[in-house]
Amino acid sequence: MVIDLHNHSYYSDGILSPTEVVRLANKQNCDMVALTDHDTIDGLAEASYEANKLNLQFVFGTEISATWNNMTIHILGLKINPNNKILQTGLKKHQQLREVRSEKIACSLEGAGIIGAMEKTKAITKTGIITRTHFAQMLIQEGICKNMKSVFRNFLTGNNPGSVSVKWAQFDEVIGWIRSAGGVAVLAHPLRYRVTHTQIKRMMSDLAVNGCTGIEVVTAMSSLDEIILVSQWSGELGLLASSGSDYHGWSNQRVQIGCLQDLPNYEQAIWKNWIW
Ligand SMILES: [Zn+2]
Ligand SMILES: [Zn+2]
Structure with a gap:
């Protein structure tokens, strides 16, 4: 099965339209694809329409910025109901x-x-x-x-021009929005945050006790060692494993939709018990 549960369209910072993202996923032989634009669900209807036409399993998603320990983290909401008012208001x-x-x-x-x-x-x-x-x-x-x-x-960081900090909603509140919309919360790209492994494990544990279901064990940029490490952590904390490329379509990004390594343990797969 080729599964990619983390992709962006031009409704956030991706290059392609939702239709083009889905068509590309189909071309790449994906069996299941999610659209997860930053803090928006505006591209989902278009993507879902195209996925239906292509008979491709489509996962309604979004990637929500959240605050954990005064830093910004990204939490994916997968299998969300886009009509849910609590989620809509939060976004x-x-x-x-x-x-x-x-x-x-x-x-x-x-x-x-x-x-x-x-x-x-x-x-x-x-x-x-x-x-x-x-x-x-x-x-x-x-x-x-x-x-x-x-x-x-x-630019855009530290004391440089264009650096502006934002106070995103707390992680537990964001998880609440996702769960209210019937979705599952997944911590995105856990090794991309600039903190120690001890802090990442603490972050994962805080998320797990507040209703987070999964963690992105496989990303397009993951090494095999990283995949094994994150898979082990998620097992320890009882979190399920997700897999997503974080495809944006930028010409300087070598990431491709659906080009992902296998999960080390399929029993952990977040999609294992999903019913369609
Ligand atoms: Zn992200
Ligand atoms: Zn992303």
């Missing part, structure tokens, strides 16, 4: 936070001499939804930075 709050952040980032970049930062960034988006990635793309397009690495070294 709306985050969308408003994102809008305010975009305005502040643009303002800060203007202050650093980047004229028309907001207009130029908006022009890059296809849906008008602006993420930090779009600001980064604008800085590269304008020739101000060479690549993503140099953007995040000189």
Whole structure:
């Protein structure tokens, strides 16, 4: 089975439309695919329509930013009901936070001499939804930075221009939104947070006791050692295992939909008992 439960469209910071994401997943021989745009469910209807046409199992998802221990983490909501009011209200709050952040980032970049930062960034988006990635793309397009690495070294982080912190909802509240919508919560890319392994295990444990169901054991960037390690941790904490590429379609990203290593232990698979 080829399963990919973490993908982005242009409803957040991906390049492709939801239809194109689903078509690509089908081309890549996926048996099951999820769309998980940041803090939005706006692309799901389109993606689901296309998946139905192609007879491809589609998982309604979203990737929600959350606060744990004063840092931002990403929690995937999978198999959510997009019509659930509690989830919708939560996501709306985050969308408003994102809008305010975009305005502040643009303002800060203007202050650093980047004229028309907001207009130029908006022009890059296809849906008008602006993420930090779009600001980064604008800085590269304008020739101000060479690549993503140099953007995040000189802009948008720390004490640099365009660095704006956001107070996302607490992780337990976010898990609550997902569960209210009938979904399962999954901690995304656990090894991408810049904290020690001890802290990651504490994060996982805090999430587990607050209703989180799973952890992304396999990501496109995972080494075999990392997969085995995270699988072991999830087993210890009674969390189930998910698998997702975090595909965005950026030309500089070598990630492909559905190109994922196997779970070390299929008994842990989060989708094992999913009924369709
Ligand atoms: Zn993420
Ligand atoms: Zn993602």
